[in-house]
Amino acid sequence: MRIPILIGVIVAIGFLVLNSVFTVDERQKAMVLQFGQVRDIREQPGLAFKLPFIQNVVYYDSRIQGLDTNALEVTPLDDRRLIVDAFARWRISDVAQFRRAVGAGGMQAASQRLEAILNANVREALGAVRSEAVLSADRVGLMNRIRDKAIEEARDLGIEIIDVRLKRADLPEQNLKATFDRMQAERQREAADERARGQEAAQRLRAQADRTALETVSEADRDAQVIRGEADAERNRVLAESYGVDPEFFAFLRSMDAYKAAMTGANSTLLIEPDSAFFSYLHSPHQRRLQDVMSPAAAPAPSADPAAPAPAE
Template identity: 55%
Template sequence: MMRAIYILPALVVLLVLVLSSVFIVDERKKALVLQFGQVMQVKKEPGLGFKVPLMQDVVLYEDRILGLQTQPIEVTLLSDRRLVVDAFARWRIVDLVEFRQSVGTGGEDRAQALLGNILSQAIPEVLGNATQEQVLSQDRGALMNQILTIAKREGAALGVDVIDVRLTRTDLPEQNLEATFARMRAEREREAADEKARGGEAAQRVRASADRTVIELTSDARRQAEVIRGEADAERNRILAEAYERDPEFFAFTRSLSAYEVSLKGGNSSIVMQPDSEFFDYLRSDRGPGGTAAAPAAPAPAVPAAP
């Protein structure tokens, strides 16, 4: 009975010691086994691991790619222009022993702060030798590669690998924004005025060309109309000449009738001429054209006497 009393606590202590000597590392982590602060074992593969109970401790670190967003940094470019820049970096722990010696007990948080300092020094160093056009252009991969090279070199001393660095913002300082916007507005207004002036000049050229074309077409149409009118008059005169040659007396008679029709129309106009004028030859003659007897004239209506 007394033996059972001692065996049971011993089994409990033994079980506790066995359980405390076993640790588990999943696929997202890496582990260091430390004894009094010294690295005794590196566990990179996921699974079970063993350590000396009560003497050794296990510290887990991320095996995944981590991200770092830097604080905004104000840099002076090669053209003495100032920009506010921040960047995003991706990094990963590659050497656990070196990483532990560099960051101590701070772990990933301490590494983030150290990498932030590295980038805060690398970004002004690289962008200080670049122009504003290079920094603000879409094709600024060369600048980011230079920053990445510096970050890789400095990060290797921490036991980490900086995989990528990207510039996420490149803005003007607040105190310079209004002046820059005013200058940009002035430039755009000047460009708009130039475009309007060029447009007005082009419109004037188009109007002048259209007016010239109208004048040319109108002149040509008038010339063609005059030619056609002259040809028609010539044809009319030819026909009249042929008709006159065939029967001059009949031609003179029809022309007189046309003249009578035009001149003897009713209205407010008056005509005064001598009774024996040639205009009334066919009215006085009792013979028609060709020597034939003319039809007797209708009796004139009686005119009432004046009161």
């Protein structure tokens, strides 16, 4: 009789021990409840004890959790609707506060509450700016603003929000074509403005270049005229000096220049008397001497001496 009783006592003691001991994993936080009231919280991994039968243990995941929100339609200041998807990274920071906030719903209820908080902050942040800010580099500042607001509101849930990001910010399908057409028109207007400014600058440069070229050519013509005048004066001086040294040679040069100018190209027919002075240098030296002899100025004066011999016939 004693053996069965002893076995029963051992079994009962083992059963009590098993119901008094629980294990906390390093990835979990444990909460000891007694009739629904929080009696103890275990966050360090290892063995822990509780009162059997009247206390129970609830485990919560202490790792970082991810939350992907459903697609949300928001309307920025310019009334251009956007489809936005966001995600958050969070974890439980205060197990007791978390239990009081979400009750028995646990992680699923916490995800629903967080999604509502994120959606409200996304609508508020994106509704206060134009759509260009959501689609530009300002998007980082908007995400930080949404994260900071969500962190404050999530503290009441015993949750620590680590990060919030916008995954997608697209236009609705029915608005894409109109938006793309408007963007194309804006880019074409900007391109036309750039081309107009470029043409204006080009005309300015051309006008400046034409003015510079005209001034340069004018100065060159002026300098050329001055040089030509100085050269003509020098030539006339040299000719004048030459005339004073040898008038016969100067007359010869002037006659040669006259022949060259009068008999150039088709202008070679002249109606001039043969004994004109124009052809004085075209006669042979013998003819010139004969003309000089036969000219009245060269004939000897008649002698008054009757004894002088008569000229030869």
